[in-house]
Amino acid sequence: MHPVPDQSALGMLIRKLESVAALTDEERRAIKSLPVRIQNLDARQDIVHDGDQPTHCCLILDGWACRYKMLSEGKRQILSFHVPGDVLDLQSLHIPTMDHSLATLTKAVVAFIPHESLRELTARHPGLAAAFWRDTLIDAAVFREWLISMGRRSAFEHVAHLFCELYLKLHAVGLAGDHRCPMPLTQTDIADALGLTPVHINRVLQEMRGRTLITLRSRMLVIEAWDELLRVSEFNPTYLQLEKRAAA
Amino acid sequence: MHPVPDQSALGMLIRKLESVAALTDEERRAIKSLPVRIQNLDARQDIVHDGDQPTHCCLILDGWACRYKMLSEGKRQILSFHVPGDVLDLQSLHIPTMDHSLATLTKAVVAFIPHESLRELTARHPGLAAAFWRDTLIDAAVFREWLISMGRRSAFEHVAHLFCELYLKLHAVGLAGDHRCPMPLTQTDIADALGLTPVHINRVLQEMRGRTLITLRSRMLVIEAWDELLRVSEFNPTYLQLEKRAAA
């Protein structure tokens, strides 16, 4: 893991927002003047905890993170996965108290940006406010797609759908290609995201291997039959909004 | 159903936003000058369809609506329920193409507000942009809570949780009280929202009646044991953000 200078962190933020909406030079300059604090985190470390009132938003520069909530009897529900370029916790800008937690899944490098600065930035630059807003709308679209998977897809279809989603998210930030990507999730993580048990995830993965859809070992996922994976999970990438940007 | 003049529609929008964030007089005036088109809709009528590119947002003045997506083999997943005061389709402001549909559940009166006017309004009034943004963040919090229910709650707990949520949402807009509220949903609607079958919903409702938790007939829900309902569903109303407003 390399040291990450502030400029590169803000560059990542600019690239992220440009993938979401067109920016003006002035807006780019405004972002470049944001204060950031870079931090290295271990794997499986909380970034923000349920009940906290965060004072910073957090941009992932390297590594994976997730949003989760603990319930009674040790039950955990993972609500989303996040990869480099994702801005976590934008909702804390407008909803002070966290109703869930954020944690790293792998070793990670994150940049913290004060709420105060972001509030000022968005108040002064309506175009940036719209861009951040759009980013949270895309997040919501992903939540909706997960709801659909939870409600109406079988375990097999659901796992397939998740793999399609993660591959495309990683591909969009240059971390995947040629139908292969890193996959640091344990079977327990996948189970907690999909509302299933690790044992059942294991069986589903066996079946996916048996049908030569995927290879998954040493934290590396290879999708052997992309079209088939799309087909069985009825995956339609539109909700990820990876291509189109909002009109300027 | 009474005729609804434009002013009362915008009054409803102002009340809604004031439940979300504090507004200034100027912001209230700006809202009052928005153009609106009021429309009466039948029950079970699409408002916006999957794939559409809407040009208006839509505010529910009377009646219930839902967000849903149709899948293969006639499967339907309902993604959210909406009651008077809710602004649907804010995401279409920044994400042009719908990835799901919106429909009425009952006869309804809705107000349509042009995107154009809302974009101008939010560009000119950062405080209103923040209020709308916050509203969509609360929507996202509800999606997350539904994910938790889908993933880690039993059918019984899930139904109980939904009833708590709907009761409080209706209570917040003065349409429920004394632990009773209208409940126009069919058992099939509930099933499609919760990812279950109508038959199973029926059995769960039988059990809830047997345990004297609820009475449900003629489209009226009476919660006979509120505390118990909260307890079994581990319901925590925080995510609905009904009390607190964002600081001005």
Place this chain on the structure above:
DNA sequence: CGACACATTGACCAGACTCAAAGCTAGTGG
């Protein structure tokens, strides 16, 4: 009054869960 949508019931089935026991594997320290 009739029709249609909605609710209810029963019998049987299946996908996913539980519990428990082994196997692996990557990282650690000696």
Place this chain on the structure above:
DNA sequence: CCACTAGCTTTGAGTCTGGTCAATGTGTCG
């Protein structure tokens, strides 16, 4: 460089929640 360990994965047997199919009630509205 190897042995140890902790965490992860795999497997099996039995169970249970929720699904399926199909029939029968029960409103409610024109």
